[in-house]
Amino acid sequence: MTQDLLAQSVTPADLDALIEGTCFLASGGGGPKAMAQAFRKKIEHNVTMVAPEQVLDGDASLMVVDLGSPAKALDGIGFTAPVNAFNALSDNLAISPSYLLPGEIGAVNTLLPFYIADYIYKKTGKKLRVIDSDPCGRADPRLSETLLNISGQSCCPAIIASDSDDCGHFEKAFFKGPMTPEQLEAAAREEVSKPAYDEVGGMALYPLPGTFVRSEGSNFLVQNSVSKAILVGDALLTNPSDQELSLLLTGMGIANYAFVTGTITSLTRNTSDGFDNGKVVIEGDCGNTFWVFMRNESLLAWNNTQGKLHALAPDCINMLVHDGEKRRSISNASIEEGQRISLWGTAGPSKVAHADKLVELFSEDINAVLDKFPEDKKKIGFTHYIPIEQLNAND
Secondary structure, eight states: OEEETTEEEEOHHHHHHHHHHHHHHTTTOSOOHHHHHHHHTTOOSOEEEEOGGGSOTTOEEEEEEEOSOHHHHHTTOOSSHHHHHHHHHHTTSSSOOOEEEOSSSSHHHHHHHHHHHHHHHHHHOOOOEEESEESSSSOOSSTTSSGGGGTTOOOOSEEEEOOOOTTSOOOEEEEOSOOOHHHHHHHHHHHHTSGGGTTOOEEEEEEEEHHHHHHHHHHHSEETHHHHHHHHHHHHTTOOOHHHHHHHHHHTTOOEEEEEEEEEEEEEEEOTTSSOEEEEEEEETTSOEEEEEEESEEEEEEETTTTEEEEETTSEEEEEEEETTEEEEOOGGGOOTTOEEEEEEEOOOHHHHTOHHHHHHHHHHHHHHHTTSHHHHHHHOOOSOOOHHHHTTTO
């Protein structure tokens, strides 16, 4: 990755590190690495990444997220849906966007803007740029759990698009708004569940004027989140020790804690409400048993041996899976019983942790998953968010 003042040229090779780093920092969500790697294999050119303050006032950006099935991507389906969504919404805007904003930190949704930029360059020669920021600094269970939800910017107009058929035709639905992020997400998931989409959908939303990105990016975007993820991924690909990884994260201003290394002895999933609610039990080599509760993303880490909370969303719970002598990041979609896991916790962005509305939404998700495990909920006694630094102050 080469850097020139505020602009960076991100190479296809850099994207291997991006996938590794974003998967670690996503708190278990953001899409499985295998799906991201399927997109990555199709990227052939460098893509320019810029800081928010480099976005031109008269220009605009778009966010594109993937709503497709990971299994479909592995079968070679779904690669045109996000591009179709970007193009379709761009055609309905007064200013055609030249910038793409990642929807969250996660292997798939952070990679997606680079994929779209490369795809459009190969088809048209137009060079789109990716903004080195995202609106949450981690993966989030719901579209409403981002800083853009409290920014005053509208998530609409938005478009859902399907994959293209052999003739280039695709299904799409236009949402003019006004809609809240909650309403848009519900409508989008209902739309993409229709047979015409074949479980594949891309969604383009949050058309942001350049003036907002330039002047308000410091307040409503987590800046440098993509470049930081690439650096973390670069380090993880060298198989660092716990101490080396901790020093890197600390140097980036990310409080971090290595909780336990052990084996996943139990994995329970419940998808009755449209979310992947689950409980992971890790028997630590040290004798401590940890529970991790997830609602798509990991939201709560509990030491059941000591009866102690260690991490609560919006702070992050990170996993590394052991593969022989190597350790690699892993998403919740890919964890299985019997895997050897190193469990970590990292502090989420301070902007999110200090946004009362977003903390309240994450706490709603914590309670929602704990409701699936009533005996555990009673034992843990979760009432409110406590920063990870306070939870681990005496460790």
